[in-house]
Amino acid sequence: MTPSGSAVDHDYKPEAEVVDLCRELIRIDTSNYGPEPGPGERDAAERVAELLDEVGIAxxxxxxxxxxTTLVARWEPDGTDTNLSPLLVHAHLDVVPADAADWQVDPFAGxxxxxxxxxxxxVDMKDFDAMLLSVVRARARAGVAPRRPxxxxxxxxxxxxxxxxxxWLVDQHPETINDCTEAIGEVGGFSLTIRDDLRLYLIQTAEKGMNWLKLIADGTAGHGSMRTEDNAVTELAGAVSRVGNYRWPxxxxxxxxxxxxxxxxxxxIDLDPDTVEETLARLGSISRMIGATMSNTANPTMINGGYKHNVIxxxxxAAIDGxxxxxxxxxxxxxxKELIGxxxxxxxxxDLPSVETEFAGALTEAMQASLLAExxxxxxxGYLLSAGTDAKAWDRLGIRCFGFAxxxxxxELDFVGMFHGVDxxxxxDALEFGARVLDRFLAIA
Structure with a gap:
């Protein structure tokens, strides 16, 4: 292996395989149904293992x-500065389910x-899986090492x-990554066009905590024709309404x-604290994500009760996504507690915590430099993500986490609408751009 360098210094194309790899990974159904059985990630993980093995990475x-199935690989070829702490680069293989009847195309055809x-x-997130594999395979074949392990x-x-x-990996096998001090993964590094000569690339440096709650109302069961002052559905419905309609400060x-x-x-412009969300609306669809990070949120998502029309x-x-x-x-x-009564x-x-780190340091400088070069x-x-990622696990080991895909x-693309959305x-060209940027980043990070 030669010392680390960027694509401009060497005869290889980091983006060469990225589109084909993205299509191939999409065709492997890894739908995650939560507690319900699904296909799992095994087939995709085995394919990733094969792709890495082809270029000598075990x-x-x-x-x-x-x-x-989760895959872990150590990549620190000759030319890597092993005096530096390893960088954790992570991507998930599972996806949310998709109903083909709602789509213009087969959601698993790529x-x-x-x-x-x-x-x-x-976009969530076999695009980054593909970028990472395309860059690593190109560098490994060309004998070009990353700067750090x-x-x-x-x-x-x-x-x-x-x-x-x-x-689970952090609980059972922390030794696989506990020598890492920094990490990159989803959801960040995507552009927000302000004008023709200015695009903000949002780097995730924080994410909200996940507090998914099950509300439970107990009452007295009885015949649906009788009067009752202890109806579980009535109590629950009132609680759900109060939670769903509450305006969080x-x-x-x-x-x-x-x-x-x-x-x-x-x-x-100078932002008026009283009209911030009106100003954010000028940013287009991204304003939905940013608006959701101005405060805590709690959305009712499921409600269950009863089994027959005439039985109380x-x-x-009810389920609350907090x-x-x-x-x-x-x-x-x-x-x-106050709202539900x-x-x-x-x-x-x-119950998973929020994560936050500072948008500063050599890693963020490397992100800026690699983006600017392309x-x-x-x-x-830096920005705060309204959703959650695997950063919540890595943070438990003291790893600073950034979203940089x-x-x-x-x-004009409604990028936020792509996450878990139809079509x-x-x-x-965004995939190819991302591979080139990631390649430059690994050379200097």
Missing amino acids: SELYEPEPRR EITDGCVWGRGA IRLVFTADEEAGGMQGSQ DRITPTQQGFLDAISEALE PGQAT RTVPGGRAEFLETI PKVRFEHAV DPGARAV PLRLPA ERVPT
């Missing part, structure tokens, strides 16, 4: 349950239409909180303030 497969790769996982981790179960993937975190400052500078049930339940800003968990739980209780279905109008900015996107797709 990997190990880990399974807490049959077919719930078709190319209108300059895009279509299919479930095209790399831990490649392709996880299972990210779409259900990582209990069968990243969280803004809680601006350091990461959020940094992003708002960057938007203010980019748009050349003794219990009714997301908390960094530092906002205690306030969230106290508010939920004394006759309804809750249990935690998922896009002269690029400006990297670079994509230069068309200004999910990613432009082929």
Whole structure:
């Protein structure tokens, strides 16, 4: 292996395979149905292992349950500076389910239409799986080492909180990654066009906590024709309505303030604290994600109770998807208790913390430099993600986590709508751009 360097210094194309690899991975159905049985990630993990083995990179497969497979590989060829701590580069193999009847194309065919790769996982996140494999394979074949040792981790179960993937790996096999101090993965590095000569590339430096709650109302079962003052459905319905209609107060975190400052500078305006969300609306569809990070949120998503029209049930339940800003968990739980009232209780279905790190340091400088080399109008900015990622697991080991899966996107593309959406797709030129940026990044990070 020769010393590390970028694509411009060597005769290889990091983007050469990225489109084909993305299509191939989409065709492997890894739908995650949560607690219900599904295909698992085994087939995809075995294919990734084959692709790495072809270029001399060995990997190990880990399974807490049959077919719930996570792959870990160590990549530190000759030329790597082993005095530096390894960089964790992670991507998940599972995807949320897709109903083919709702799509214009088969969601598991990996078709190319209108300059895009279509299919479930095209942006969440088999695009980055493909970028990573394309870059690593190109570098390995050319004998070009990354600057520092790399831990490649392709996880299972990210779409259900990582209990069968990243969280399990940290609990059972922390030795695979506990020498890493920094990590990159989803969801960040994608562009937001401000004007023709300026694109902000949003780097995830924080993400909200996940507080999925089960609300439970108990009452007296009885005949549906009788009067009752102890109806579980009535109590639950009132609680769900109060939670769903509550307007959570803004809680601006350091990461959020940094992003708002960057938007203010980019748009050349002074943001009025009372009209921030109106200003964010000018950013297009991304405003939905950013708006959701201005405060804690709690959305009712399921409600269950009863089994027959004329039977009053003794219990009714509802699901609440709660997301908390960094530092906002205690306030969230106290508010939920007040909203649901004394006759309804809750249990935690998922309780995962928020994550936040500073948008500063050599790694963020490397992100800016690698983006700028491919896009002269690029400006990297940190932001708070409204959803959750495997960073919640890595953070438990003290690893600083960043979302950096670079994509230069068309200004008109509803990128946020692609996540878990119908007709999910990613432009082929964005995939190729991302591979080139990632290649440059590994040379200097």
